[in-house]
Amino acid sequence: MLNVVRSKWICLGISIAIILVGIVFYFVNGGFNLDIDFTGGTTLTIDMQGKSFTTDDVSALIKDTLGFSASNVQTSEGSIIISISTPKTINNNVALSTDDRTKLFNAIKDKYKLTDEALTDFDSIDATVGQELKKSAILSCIFALILMLVYISIRFEFLSGIAAVLSLAHNVLILMSVYAIFQLNINTTFIAAILTIVGYSINDTIVTFDRIREITHKVRKTLFKDIVNRGVNETVVRSINTSITTLLTIVILYFVGVASIKEFALPIIIGIVVGTYSSIFIASPIWQMLKKEKAVATK
Secondary structure, X not given: OOOOOOOHHHHHHHXXXXXXXXXXXXXXXXXXXXXXXXXXXXXXXXXXXXXXOOHHHHHHHHHHHHOOOOOEEEEEOOEEEEEEOOOOOOOOOOOOOHHHHHHHHHHHHHHHOOOXXXXXXXXXXXHHHHHHHHHHHHHHHHHXXXXXXXXXXXXXXXXXXXXXXXXXXXXXXXXXXXXXXXXXXXXXXXXXXXXXXXXXXXXXXXXXXXXXXXXHHHOOOXXXXXXXXXXXXXXHHHHHHHHHHHHHHHHHHHHHOOHHHHHHHHHHHHHHHHHHHHHHHOHHHHHHHHHOOOOEEOO
């Protein structure tokens, strides 16, 4: 039988350690690896028309041609997708100028013997627009957490709402820490994944809280920590089975999907694992701590 209340400090310690490591890497690396969705810049999609190439070679060619490196170069079904944020010392608008875009495409076209039709798409995002997207993303996450707090407080009690929101914030912080440590690319797809994870994680937490409430109504003069342990143990198998079933599907999508699918699937995979962990070992023990160990349930 799991004793999540007794092991709460170990679990919280592990989470805090990961978050602290993420904070250290955040400052060491100068922040997150933000895509042009947030920083502004230009995206070019070039059909390589069956020619053999590597992303390293393309990246080197971009630096030789423009004098600075691309933010990201990835492949997708025989095409390369190049994301570039122009240094502000060169262009305050951070998007590539028409001349630079033409020069870059011509350099790639000449090296790999492509036709003019190889440039299938390009998109530019102004730095101001990128900042607005960043602000909207942060506000969306905060707004979602506030609504969760209101809903759970009404359905259960205010302390359980606080515990659930802290658990959700824990999930987001762990995910952000992983992205800071490994310098993974953060774009608007990542924000969509975070909101998805928040919605998925709260489901497991509510199921556990609901079982704790049911037990509370059935027993008398029982320490709340014992009720929490019992509630978690009665729902843990359900939580793990649900998560494994979902993970199988997302993992398959990650390995067989195109680049855009992978960008969405990876944070979902991390979020499901962290969310399952937090719903078992973080959310309920935090609720118990907020209610104090002396609290008892009465009929």
